[in-house]
Amino acid sequence: MANNDHNSKRIEAKWQQIWEEQKLFKVSEDPNKKKYYLLEMFPYPSGRIHMGHVRNYCIGDVVARFKLMQGYNVLHPMGWDAFGMPAENAAIERHIHPAKWTWDNINFMRYQLKKLGLSYDWDREIASCHPEYYRWSQWFFLKMYEMRLVYRRKAWVNWCQTCQTVLANEQVEGGLCWRCDQPVIQKELEQWFLKITAYAEELLRDCEKLAQGWPERVLIMQKNWIGKSIGAEVDFPVKDSTTVIRIYTTRPDTLYGATFMLLAPEHPLAIELARGTDYERSAGQFIDEVSREERFARTSGLGEKKGVFTGRYAINPLTNQPIPIWLSNFVLMEYGTGAIMSVPAHDQRDLDFARKYHLPVKVVIHPYENRLDEETMVEAYEAEGYLVSSAPFDGLNSQVAIERITEYLEEKKIGQRTINYRLRDWGISRQRYWGTPIPVIYCQTCDIVPVPYQDLPVILPIDIDFKFEGRSPLLDYPEFLNTICPRCGNPAKRESDTMDTFICSSWYFDRYTCPRYQEGPLDPKAANYWMPVDQYIGGIEHAILHLLYARFYTKVLRDMGLLQVDEPFLNLLTQGMVIKDGAKMAKSKGNVVDPDKLIEKYGADTVRLFVLFAAPPEKDLEWSDQGVEGCSRFLKRVWRLYQNYGPLLKAINIEQKYPSDCPTEIRAIRRKTHQTIKKVTEDIQDRFHFNTAISAIMELINTLYLVNIPSQEGRTNKLYLMALKEAFQTIILLLSPFAPHIAEDIWAGLGNQTSIIKHPWPDFDPEIAQEEEIEVVIQINGKVRSRILVSSEIAEEELKLKALGNPRIKEFIQDKQIRRLVIVPRKLVNIVM
């Protein structure tokens, strides 16, 4: 038994301890080495590691170990995204203090991660709930306040009643809270905002820089989220009044077709316009009604389009004709100017509205191929065409007209070219306890006073009477709330809201470069040496939220002079989900596989190997217990080879040169060895296709099982043993990023004194890898009819003769006419008849 089983528990514990004692993965800046910053998304300490984490971190670990062996100075850190709601929910449900719950989880999960044998520099570990981390989150807040990138305003916010807090737009998914799946309602609150919109253009533009290293779909999602649109703002005077209403449109070419105007019910002029008209009451009722509507229903496109007449008219500034002003629920106050001109002939939403309320439809653009009928049309014509009923612009192409009419508006000073973004400023206030306190003081005389830098961090009190209910306990904790105004010295109140946790994850990768730095948030030397992250690995679920915020922070930190990069993550790998029985592994579905139990049963090496072998990283991974068995079996096969021939091979010195007239069998072993190095190296570094890399290693093992195992005669054949040792040693080296413990143990067993990670990644010799004989396919009319073995250096002419001379082929050809002969060197000969 002992011989067949490598006793994973023993050797894994042994090597993990040695790696830790020798601080093998500890790194520092070294200007003489090429740096490589490899990062996986840090986990939320929810309690236990799940398979998604295992997959994420194993993928990263292969890359880290591979780069280490290639001689890079590799930064590979780990930490904890430790603030957030689940800690409070656990507190409420189980009466455990969020801090205790969080730190217990961190300690357990760190222990779990260490059992996987991951190559982290644990000395750089950070936890975002630690005051030495969040003090700098507060520092950034104050700096951004100085830079006028932070502001406070009353705003309608997404409110989750279950979580008792505000959600950013990005955290509302289909009208439901991203965390608890409960409906989100609207509430008006005083909120702190970060001005991410100030960077909208740069965030959009720099997507181009990421096109090489990021998945296209992530960039598309980001671009859509930023939602740039180019158009014009146009002033419409209100009839019988001095008031002017400004609208935003992307289609100035349709201005002559505007037959009515729509205002958002929240528009400041909405109720004012209706005042004194016959429609005042119905308008008021309508505004009231819409305010109670769910935001999701209103913005989903599925809700009913409703409206009400204000009783007033605006003057179309180009036609000088009066058009009725209506209010409608589908116009949003937050976008553009909160008012639109309606061109029913050329906008489907407007057409639906016009037909419903019997408002006029006026065609101003005809397609080139036919004419529209405004009386009967049910589909708005939104595409390109030529202008009609547009006085001086008639006949113009609509694309051209956009430019011309915009110029005309600017000339007449009734409008201007305008760019709008869908992206809104980032509301960061959360009415929760377990988060970074917002470092602000409210004073009756001085109003809003930022906490002075020297008073940071504003410590989140831990020794607090936690009431275990939804309301933030800070609100009932006078020792925290009551303070002195730093400006006038009078009693004042602290802000009791905390920051959105996405703040923590927006700069943690910067802090890893200098985790214990005291003089400021970042040590410029370290940050500028390591940043940007060369490879970032994580789940696709963060495609918008986290990645956009992190990009935003990077640009802000650059503008503070703390960083020299524009983008934080050069390359991004979004790994697929772990699936079992056709569904994502989830507690609620009862299909979770516990990594701990698997490690207990098979060892970390097997678990690592399986999650890397079962599918390429970007695809979903279908869990298979039998697949795990297969990987375990493979490692045992490696171990058995080592048990049987390790001592023999250990004694062999492979420094000696192979003579040029090496026997065929030896050349074949060496060829396979070097082909495998080539395949594994390229699969890891060019494609991250670890599944095919592993299968190549399996092939080499299979080859060694089949070759003539050293008999008595073989034992004296030095060259043969050298080739075998070269092959086996190569297997161990190539396997080491995937299954590092068994590799390390065998490596030591082969007589090596230093860790395998210190050994350079093997190089392949293209000449040795080159096939001597290749099989060439002979086709007749594209169908394979025969195969011949030829020298890989065969001349085309000779190949042709061999193909035509092949007996089986001769039979097919007989005396028929050959119309064409296609020869693909080293691949095939196709005879066309």
Added chain:
RNA sequence: GCGAGGAUGGCGGAAUUGGCAGACGCGCUGGACUUAGGCUCCAGUGGGCAACUGUGGGGGUUCGAGUCCCCCUCCUCGCACCA
């Protein structure tokens, strides 16, 4: 509706540049070892008795298509009144 990705044996997946479809693993079948089972080792394994046929379906380009082009079906993901 718009955008992106996908569909290959019984299963997970290979095929990187238009050139032998199915690497590797699982499963299955047979053999060896064994009192027996398991483990292990070896061999076989897309379908079809065969000619042949086969990468979701239909068409096309090409000497040659899983791969390129057109049309269609289904699946997954993202966005979805942003004027």
